[in-house]
Amino acid sequence: MKPFLKLTASAATALIFLSGANPSFARAPQAAATADAAAQSAPTASWPEFSGYKRYHGNCSVCHGFDGLGGTFAPNLTKSLKTLDHDAFMEVLVNGRQNGNLAMPAFGADPNVMCFAEDIYTYLKARSDDKLGRGRPSPQPKKPADVAAAENACLGL
Amino acid sequence: MRNGTFSRLALALAFSAATASAAFANDELQALQKDANQWVMPLGNYSGTRYSELAQINKDNVKDLRVAWSFSTGVLRGHEGGPLVIGNMMYVHSPFPNKVFALDLSRNGAIAWSYEPKQDNKTIAVMCCDTVNRGVAYADGKIFLHQADTTLVALDAKTGAVVWSVKNGDPTKGETGTAAPFVVGDKVLIGNSGGEFGVRGHMTAYDLKTGKLIWRAYSSGPDADTLIDPVKTTSMGKPVGKDSGMAGWKGDQWKLGGGTTWGWTSYDPKTNLIYYGSGNPGAWNPVQRPGDNRWSMSIFARDANTGKAKWIYQMTPHDEWDYDGVNEMILVDKPIKGKTRNLLVHFDRNGFAYTLDRVTGELISGEKFDPAVNWASSIDIKTGLPQRVAKYSTEGNGEDVVTEGVCPAALGSKDQQPAAYSPKTGLLYIPGNHVCMNYEPTKVAYVAGSPYVGANLTMFPPKGETNLGRFAAFDAESNKVVWEAKEPFSVWSGALATAGDIVFYGTMEGYLKAVDAKTGKELYKFKTPSGIIGNINTYTYNGKQYVAVLSGVGGWAAIGMAAGLSGDQEGLGAVGAYRSLSQYTNLGGALTVFELP
Numbered sequence: 001m002k003p004f005l006k007l008t009a010s011a012a013t014a015l016i017f018l019s020g021a022n023p024s025f026a027r028a029p030q031a032a033a034t035a036d037a038a039a040q041s042a043p044t045a046s047w048p049e050f051s052g053y054k055r056y057h058g059n060c061s062v063c064h065g066f067d068g069l070g071g072t073f074a075p076n077l078t079k080s081l082k083t084l085d086h087d088a089f090m091e092v093l094v095n096g097r098q099n100g101n102l103a104m105p106a107f108g109a110d111p112n113v114m115c116f117a118e119d120i121y122t123y124l125k126a127r128s129d130d131k132l133g134r135g136r137p138s139p140q141p142k143k144p145a146d147v148a149a150a151e152n153a154c155l156g157l
Numbered sequence: 158m159r160n161g162t163f164s165r166l167a168l169a170l171a172f173s174a175a176t177a178s179a180a181f182a183n184d185e186l187q188a189l190q191k192d193a194n195q196w197v198m199p200l201g202n203y204s205g206t207r208y209s210e211l212a213q214i215n216k217d218n219v220k221d222l223r224v225a226w227s228f229s230t231g232v233l234r235g236h237e238g239g240p241l242v243i244g245n246m247m248y249v250h251s252p253f254p255n256k257v258f259a260l261d262l263s264r265n266g267a268i269a270w271s272y273e274p275k276q277d278n279k280t281i282a283v284m285c286c287d288t289v290n291r292g293v294a295y296a297d298g299k300i301f302l303h304q305a306d307t308t309l310v311a312l313d314a315k316t317g318a319v320v321w322s323v324k325n326g327d328p329t330k331g332e333t334g335t336a337a338p339f340v341v342g343d344k345v346l347i348g349n350s351g352g353e354f355g356v357r358g359h360m361t362a363y364d365l366k367t368g369k370l371i372w373r374a375y376s377s378g379p380d381a382d383t384l385i386d387p388v389k390t391t392s393m394g395k396p397v398g399k400d401s402g403m404a405g406w407k408g409d410q411w412k413l414g415g416g417t418t419w420g421w422t423s424y425d426p427k428t429n430l431i432y433y434g435s436g437n438p439g440a441w442n443p444v445q446r447p448g449d450n451r452w453s454m455s456i457f458a459r460d461a462n463t464g465k466a467k468w469i470y471q472m473t474p475h476d477e478w479d480y481d482g483v484n485e486m487i488l489v490d491k492p493i494k495g496k497t498r499n500l501l502v503h504f505d506r507n508g509f510a511y512t513l514d515r516v517t518g519e520l521i522s523g524e525k526f527d528p529a530v531n532w533a534s535s536i537d538i539k540t541g542l543p544q545r546v547a548k549y550s551t552e553g554n555g556e557d558v559v560t561e562g563v564c565p566a567a568l569g570s571k572d573q574q575p576a577a578y579s580p581k582t583g584l585l586y587i588p589g590n591h592v593c594m595n596y597e598p599t600k601v602a603y604v605a606g607s608p609y610v611g612a613n614l615t616m617f618p619p620k621g622e623t624n625l626g627r628f629a630a631f632d633a634e635s636n637k638v639v640w641e642a643k644e645p646f647s648v649w650s651g652a653l654a655t656a657g658d659i660v661f662y663g664t665m666e667g668y669l670k671a672v673d674a675k676t677g678k679e680l681y682k683f684k685t686p687s688g689i690i691g692n693i694n695t696y697t698y699n700g701k702q703y704v705a706v707l708s709g710v711g712g713w714a715a716i717g718m719a720a721g722l723s724g725d726q727e728g729l730g731a732v733g734a735y736r737s738l739s740q741y742t743n744l745g746g747a748l749t750v751f752e753l754p
Contacts, residue, residue, distance in 0.1 A: 105282035
């Protein structure tokens with residue numbers, strides 16, 4: 001069990017990009033993933049976008065709704081990301097947020113989210129920018145070979 | 158003066174006396190739950206039938222129903238459960254921050270007292286499916302509130318003063334409280350929530366007078382924890398054997414075993430047995446937890462005094478779809494093959510209606526109550542096992558593979574919204590969902606206090622259909638749906654059947670509806686301020702019948718429906734937009750009370 005991390009935006013960002021510093025938070029190599037996806041026949045989404053779609057719907061959609069469109073108790077992220085920049089997004093993701101009877105959990109200590117934080121951001125940004133539509137991106141981009149091992153290492157599985 | 162007002166007041170006063178004994182308290186509730194003038198527990202009575210003998214409002218005059226008065230809870234988010242009525246007082250609760258209001262019916266619903274606990278806002282963040290609360294309980298002159306942070310508090314029903322308070326669990330590990338307390342004899346029973354956080358489920362009994370813990374029965378683990386007897390406790394007629402709550406797990410995975418007990422409890426005074434169900438096992442990724450995962454997804458029959466399990470029936474061993482078994486257990490006595498039996502009827506999330514002998518735990522039948530159900534073809538009555546359909550097995554298809562078109566969705570063919578039973582028609586009335594899903598298991602690591610799910614879901618209506626909900630009348634003797642009313646959204650509201658030959662339910666757009674109990678014909682509807690996911694009740698005051706319901710859209714049902722399900726994979730196109738709940742209603746907790754002119 002890890003203690004909840006209290007981090008500032010810059011520290012959070014540093015953590016995300018500090019692959020290798022803490023093996024349990026080493027994120028999947030994004031650049032390689034993008035290159036692989038681009039080599040496929042007309043994928044609608046890059047690997048990070050697709051991975052983000054999956055992880056978003058595994059961890060976030062219960063409150064934020066399918067496809068980032070919001071629920072009755074958490075905001076529509078396709079709107080939020082029009083004003084919330086990358087660092088501010090990461091700050092909220094890591095530290096959580098309280099606003100009256102609304103509360104966003106702090107995911108800073110949760111590898112299920114932090115290992116894919118960049119992917120989730122990438123996916124939501126693409127949704128916010130109308131680059132990606134609703135539903136599961138299809139055809140599915142190919143998962144780069146090195147990603148699976150990196151995911152398992154990050155998740156500690 | 159209204160019929161019986163004096164005796165009711167006298168009764169309430171008598172039982173609030175500090176000298177009332179435990180047995181006395183038991184007698185009190187047993188008598189009160191039979192009095193149709195009051196509504197003393199969320200399911201109306203110990204048998205969980207949500208049936209009222211009141212018939213002033215009936216199928217001929219219900220069309221004239223009108224609003225008598227209304228009340229705002231001042232809280233947004235999902236309002237599940239419903240008000241209680243004891244004597245001249247109505248007790249209304251809210252989602253987090255879990256306010257309680259005592260409304261004085263003799264003063265047009267003026268606030269006699271209100272209570273708002275102090276709770277850490279962090280608790281909100283570990284509630285998987287909105288900050289719902291399914292209601293308070295009454296006994297012995299006290300109102301029992303089960304707070305989101307797992308505190309069980311006893312309030313003086315007259316003043317709202319705290320009599321005692323006890324902590325049932327640890328919200329920093331994701332353990333929360335949403336279930337209504339349930340009083341039997343001298344004990345207050347509560348179940349826990351947190352099945353999406355690897356919480357280990359348990360049912361706990363506290364002393365009615367002091368809040369002292371009397372017994373706790375876990376859903377998984379060694380016999381000493383589960384209060385299961387290897388010889389005397391049976392499942393499908395056979396002894397369960399030693400440490401059965403550990404047997405169906407790999408290693409010590411039972412410690413993250415889920416099986417939370419966030420639904421409803423029923424009670425049979427004749428046998429002193431309580432009945433309730435357990436929820437999903439550990440993570441939603443079945444590949445990560447081999448075994449039967451006992452006793453998740455199970456019906457428990459336990460002795461109310463000791464918590465010892467008499468029998469257990471696991472409906473969905475090794476769950477692969479999140480089909481929690483927590484829905485209400487309806488206790489009815491009906492003829493089966495010409496002989497009257499003491500039955501338990503349960504409409505499970507997995508889409509099967511189970512009928513068991515509630516004394517012995519014998520499985521009598523298990524039949525689909527929604528024809529869309531496809532994950533299993535039938536229930537084998539000899540073994541009790543569902544006959545699974547391989548192509549819908551999320552375990553069989555494996556991790557990172559999308560299993561498509563599973564019906565029902567994780568929401569179930571029916572969720573916690575309790576059904577009703579009318580002894581007049583002999584029919585059960587099911588508020589239902591009509592939603593299917595794609596389900597993709599993914600690897601997930603356990604972190605205390607963080608979601609432990611590991612599955613990626615999308616939801617949509619069954620192929621070729623557009624309605625996401627239905628309200629159905631079911632005959633438990635023939636196992637047939639007698640009639641059904643299609644609804645555009647899930648019917649997430651607890652039903653009420655009355656001797657007036659009508660059945661009430663609420664819709665997520667906000668309608669309170671009354672339908673003919675025999676035919677399902679709609680007789681009345683009224684659009685309340687917000688979507689209804691609460692349960693309807695009825696009572697009398699000054700000899701006049703009223704119907705009450707909490708509105709306040711939210712809860713798990715509203716997820717996805719708030720913005721509309723995509724439905725892309727089903728080619729529904731424009732219908733997807735129509736399916737956006739936000740076009741019909743908005744947040745806001747409000748009580749609406751109805752009367753005849």
